[in-house]
Amino acid sequence: EAAEHLSTYAVLISILTLFQLMNFFSSGALHELELKPRDFPVGFVGLLVSPFVEASFSIFILLLIPFSISILCLLAKGGTHLATLLTFIGSGIGGTLTWIVARQNAHFCGTGPLIATYSYYLIVSGFFKDVNRDMILGGLCFVLYIFFMCLASDDVNMVCWEGVTICCLLGTGFGYYERHTEETDVVWNKKVPDDILCDEDEEGDYEAPEEINEEDM
Numbered sequence: 001e002a003a004e005h006l007s008t009y010a011v012l013i014s015i016l017t018l019f020q021l022m023n024f025f026s027s028g029a030l031h032e033l034e035l036k037p038r039d040f041p042v043g044f045v046g047l048l049v050s051p052f053v054e055a056s057f058s059i060f061i062l063l064l065i066p067f068s069i070s071i072l073c074l075l076a077k078g079g080t081h082l083a084t085l086l087t088f089i090g091s092g093i094g095g096t097l098t099w100i101v102a103r104q105n106a107h108f109c110g111t112g113p114l115i116a117t118y119s120y121y122l123i124v125s126g127f128f129k130d131v132n133r134d135m136i137l138g139g140l141c142f143v144l145y146i147f148f149m150c151l152a153s154d155d156v157n158m159v160c161w162e163g164v165t166i167c168c169l170l171g172t173g174f175g176y177y178e179r180h181t182e183e184t185d186v187v188w189n190k191k192v193p194d195d196i197l198c199d200e201d202e203e204g205d206y207e208a209p210e211e212i213n214e215e216d217m
Helices: 002-025 042-048 057-101 112-128 132-152 161-188 199-203
Strands: none
Touching: 002 057, 042 057, 057 112, 057 132, 057 161, 112 132, 112 161
């Protein structure tokens, strides 16, 4: 199972690196397709590219640290299914909402929104399940993301903080929803104690009640 998680991680990192190389050798052509709020169709098409392309290799390498920690935690926690689902939530839903509400000059691109989604899911899920490791790693990933973005970004005002906030809320909401769903499953799947079962339930037989004779009435 660990080997499967590592192979999934390696494939994902390979895809990110490939996009970054394509952007580099095309003189930033892919980065020009980044998500531009309320710009249609080019700005909206950026939804397909923006989660994979950073503005520069330096930012890509720096953000690879919190991204790797968070995605490996997700793979260990819920496998490829959970990682894929949260990636769609962060990039797809988060990107669409950002396109609607963000500032016109905001840049929504790269792995930052995904890190925000992963991190807050880990924090919230770990909090409700009392898993300190998940909370600490989730918080560490988010702090590293903010630190590296402020360190490497030429213009912090251009960073799409609206998109980051939306993705944090999405990660929080999914973490809470998952916890609520698990609680419901526990209640419905709970075994009925033996002491409240009647004889018919225990034996699996059912005897119909005797018919009432009209003459006895």
